[in-house]
Structures are given as C-alpha cells and as structure tokens.
Amino acid sequence: MTINTLAKGGWDREQMACFRKMEKVIVAMQDPDMGMKMRNQRLLITVIPHAMTGRDMIAWLIKKYSICEEEAVHLSGMLVRYGYIYPLKEPRSLVLRPDESPYRFQTPYFWTSTRWPASELDYAIYLAKKNIRKQGELMEYEKERYSLLHKRINHTWDFVVMQAREQLRASKQRRKADRIVLECQEQAYWLINRPPPGAHNVLDMGLERPNNFSARVTLVSDIITFIYIETCRRALGRNRVKSSICLEGFVKYSEQYQNHDPIMQGCLPSNPWISDDTAHWTMSSEIVPTPTRLRVERWSFSFMELLKDIMGMREFMLYLEKEFSAENLCFWQACEDIRHGESSRILEKVEDIYKNFLAPGAARWVNIDSKTMDKTLQGLRHPHRFVMDDAQMHIYFLMKKDSYPRYLKSDLYKNMLAKAIVPQETKKSVFPFMRRQRHSSPSPAQAVIQVTEEDGHAKGAGRAGTNSAAGSHV
C-alpha cells in the first residue's frame, strides 16, 4: 500500500482512540463464544456467508451493554456509519435498518483506521478500476474527481492504470461470491473516506487543534516542568477539606435547590418552553409588584442569593436603613461597580468611594478594621479594579454574619414571604394540538435605547430652556 505523508495532529489522537474503542466492540461481536450468531444471507442468486441482520445487532448490544433499544439502534448506527459494518442491500446507504436487512463485518484491511488518512493514489486506483469495469459509466461526482486526480497526479498515472488493471485481473480469478464481497467492502471504505458531495462526512474532524508537540519541545518542556513544580509546591501547602464534609455539601446544595430546578421539578405555572405560555417569566421578572414564594425563599439560602436578586437587595437595603447601617450595602455596591465597570472610570469611582465611605469624617463612613483600612489606603495610591477587594470582603462578611441573619428573622422578610405568590399550576391543555401564540418580548437592547432617547429629550428640553432664557436676555 502507498505511504501517506500527512502530518498527524491533535484530532488524529482523538479519532484513533475512538476507532480503537469501536474495534473492540466489533471484535467482541465476532467472538466465537459470546459474539453474535451469524448466518448465510441470500443476495439475489448468490449466497453470502457470515452475515447478520440489523435486529441481531441491536439485540446483542442491548444484552452486552444493558442499554435500551433506542441507544442500541444509535450505537449500531454509528458502527455502520464508520464502516465497521456494511449493508448488503442498498450498499450505498450506510444506515442501520433495525429489521431483517442483512449486514456484514468489514474486513480489517478496509478499516478506516488501518490506512488513515486514505491516500489519493489508492482512490485514483479505485476509480480507475471502476471506470474500466463500468466502461466509463461512473457517477457524476466520481467522474469529476477522477479527472481532477488525473490532473493532480498525472506523473504517476501509468502506475495507477497498471495497478487498476492488475487488481481487476486478480479479482476475475476469484469466486463470484468473494468478488461481490470484495467489491462491497471496497465500496463501503470509499463511501466513508471519500463521501459523495452532500453526504454526511463522519470523518470531518473540524478545526485542527494546535499541536503541542511543536519544534521547540525541549525549551517548552523545561518551562512546563518548572511551572508544574511551583504549582505542586503551592498545592502541597493548600488547606484541604475532608471529603465527607465537601461531598455532603453537594448533597445539601442539590437538595436545597431541587424545587427551584425547572428541568427536574417543573416550574409554576408552567414551563414556557413546553406550554408556550410566558406567565412564568412575567412573574419572575426582575421587578414585579409581588415576587413568587420560591424567589423569596431563595433569599434565605445564602447571602449571595439575596444580593444577586435586585428585589432582594432592595428589601435588604430597606431593612438596613431601619437599622442605620445602609452605608455598608451602599459601599459594597460601589465596590462591585468598580470591579465590573469600565476601566476608564475606575479612578473616578475609587475617589468617590474614598470621599463617601473611607475618609475620616465621611458622610457614610464604613467600619473597617485598621489593618484592612491601612492596606486599602496604601492601594489607593495606585488604584486598579481590585483595589477595594479586601475592604469589600470585610464589609460583606460583616453584613453576612450580622445583618443578614437578623433580616431573615425580621418582620420585613416574614411579611414578604407571607404575601409572596404561589402560582397555580396550569393543567396540561385539553386540546394538545392547539398551539398558543408565542409572543415576542422587548429585546434588552431596546430598553437601553429607550433610556437614551428619554435622556435626549430631557437634555433637549433643558437646552431649549436656556436658549429661551438667553434669548430673552438679548
């Protein structure tokens, strides 16, 4: 066989690993003891030995892997798509039919993995053979490819034709059954490695991944080892938590949020994607007159949940105002604004924060411990996005440990919970075929445009005012 010189990259590794796994399944299917029962299949007037039906394959896979029928159909479908099994009836359609249609195992000689990628030379020889056999009656796309190859590898064309003739001669000396089988096998191989235009290309691997085995191997591996050693050293110094505690955490978390997980428990009144009714979204929008019960309950799961929800944060702010400690939340919000806001405004925002919250005698002075305050003030000399992190963290924990638990016990929260709505579940429509009209919603982008327009109007009005004033002065 011809040697191919194409470089092997990242996707090569991926694909070969897949091939090997499929091949294991194929080998297991052919195991004399535990494999499938084969039989002779009649194809027109010829009898093809060692064949099986789609149904046999599915049954074997179900038993071997304890899977359902749908999955077995899918898996055997993949084996056919990748050419490990080919159909005897309609051999150009590499599809698994879950019935009595006969199939056969591809010979390892023609496994895609055996000589991958398929070479142009081999394809030329195949087309040449077909051309001779069918006396020029190739399919359109085959004719095109044949002439393209003829141009591209013209220098070895004599070799191609010679090989084609030789292989045809050899095949004439075989028994008819064997000849048919070989033709089927070869055809299946090329259907996969050179699919007809428009056909599904199973070997499409997408974009080549950057190969790590570059020319600068030695240099790169030194650096990688250094970094790895540093990482390991740091990791050894890490505080680890006992598994029992961590894992228990996941169980608790999932239990707590289970009722809030629409895919698992459904959502009230109904899942919009299923019922086409957007009531659920309307009731859960950012700002509503009355929030849902689930939403208010979530505020009690963690401090972060409360702060993430704009209504929750508003309620908490109201509570803090009553306690005269609202400056803490305001400070926290201002720090968040720096962390997530535009780089160009960081300096200005940091100065504002200092003026309002940190400077001695500031209007809304926040109570930070002296160590953190010193560190923050130092950092203010060279302000950056994360300069307020320590102070923000301190205030966050202050609120979390103190104000937050008290809020949850407060009347304010309890009332919120009491008047929260529990939507009625919409019973499945009596007429399942009646589809509700799916209403559009305003795009978030539109909301911004409206605001800017309003600003524009206000500005315009202001200007008009001054003009008239200026006008009257004149």
Next chain:
Amino acid sequence: MACKGLQEGETVASLKKESESLKKKLDEERGKLSDIELNQVAEKVEVLGPLCIKTRRVLKGHGNKVLCMDWCKDKRRLVSSSQDGKVIVWDAFTLNKEHAVSLPCTWVLTCAYAPSGCAVACGGLDNKCSVFPLSLDKNENLSAKKKSVAMHTNYVSGCTFTSSDMQGCDKKANVWDMRSGQNVQSFETHESDINCVKYYPSGDAFASASDDATCRFYDLRADREVAIYQKDSIIFGASTVDFSLSGRLLFAGYNDYTINLWDTLKGTRVSVLFGHENRVSRVRVSPDGTALCSASWDNTLRIWS
C-alpha cells in the same frame, strides 16, 4: 510569567524527578482526607424519577456547523456562531432571528452575550475578539460598528463576558487566580484532551468533558476528582458539559451526536437525548434553568425541556 534558568546542579532530568516526587506527595496528601466517595454519600439521596425531556424548539438558519452558543440574561434570547462566519442572535422562544452579523472569517469558534443584553462578543480564526452592539435599526450595518477588543496570536477559542477562571488544557484542568495570574490548582486524571469545563452552581467544584468519553467531577476544596461519569456503551468523546440549576443533573454533549444526562451525585446516567444529526458542540442551560440549548455540527440548535 517568570522564567528562571536552570540552577547550579539542576538538569532537566533532575527537574523531572523532582516534579514526579512532588506529584506523588500531592496525591498522598489528597488521599489522606478522602474518607468517603461521592456515590456513597449520595446513597441516601432519592433516586431520580424518569425525566421527560424533549426537543421543544429547533433553530434553523445557519449554513454550516454551529460551534458555540450563549444565553442572554432574559432567559429566552441566545447568540450562536457558526463555521459559515455568521453570528446570529435569536429569540429562541419565537424562533425569530433578531440580528445576524457576518464576520470576515469562517469558523467563528466562540460567542458570548453581554450581561446587559446589549452586545455580543465573538472570536475565531480572525484571531480577534470583537464586540458588536445590538442595534434595533434594521438598516444599520452591525459589522461596521464592531469593536475589536483583543488580538491573539492564534485563533480565539473561547470568550465570555465574566472572566473565565478555568481552562481545560490537554489532560489537565487548571484553576487560575485572575488577579495574580497564578495557576492555583491543577487536576490531571483524564486520559485524553479535555474539551470543556464548567463550575458547579455553588462554585465549589467543576465538571469536565473529555475525548476519553468520560466526564469527571472535581471538588475544589477536597482538591481531587470525586466522580467519573462513564459507560461502556459511550465510546465517543464528550465535547461540552453544563449543570442544571440545582447541580443535580449534568448535561454532556458527545461526538456521537447524543446528549447524556448524568446524576451528578450518584454517578449514574439518567437519560439520553437523541435528535441531532452530527456532533454536539455546545450545551448550555438557560439562566433560569427552564431549558437546555444544544448547538450542533448539523447546522441547528435545539432547545430541550
């Protein structure tokens, strides 16, 4: 990144030896605190009942493989990018295409929706990450308004609006501290390249999808792998993962065109979703957890619920 030269007496071989012995020590330390396995802890949890998840929408419109998608905060809009060089913003609920931008390159490998809902970012073979404001003026040429945000030396394979703290790199999954730029934690238990990583909703763990046909679950506090999601009948690599809202379900898209649902805690497979006709390149749960969107090389996106 600081690069020291080889110190006196160090050779590449001695470095390798040191790194190997450190790795062994690290594994030992990790082992000391692993007093129980996840599926043991999960024994007391109720088994999940059968879930009826079906395709509820099919978004057709891309001319080639859909490579990436991201949900908008409004829970119904999403942006998708494709090998055909287009980035499309859809209202998935009504199936309306609201915006379409053509990029000068093919293979737009990644796209993201801004939290404000007013812009999308994308990148790919043009080595750039570009941001487009979403204008509602139908006549406006969005491409003219694009702003280039970053230039890379190779193709851009991922971008999101909130900084991504994680990276799957070969068989290693690394956790980085954005501020110090340091690699804080590293996990290497996959047998093949990792294609995707995603945080568990509480932030204390993450899941990874790999070419070795498994997905794995790593606990950041215990500093180790705590679950492997695999099955003999799953032969093809996993390309993408995401958690349901509670984290109990793990959705994984595979190269055999299916999506498998795993019970994160028990480690068992709950269900398989069939429907796509080519590889699943990306799965993402909607922000309120009401649906899953999957993007595929069959040129479509599907919404499952």
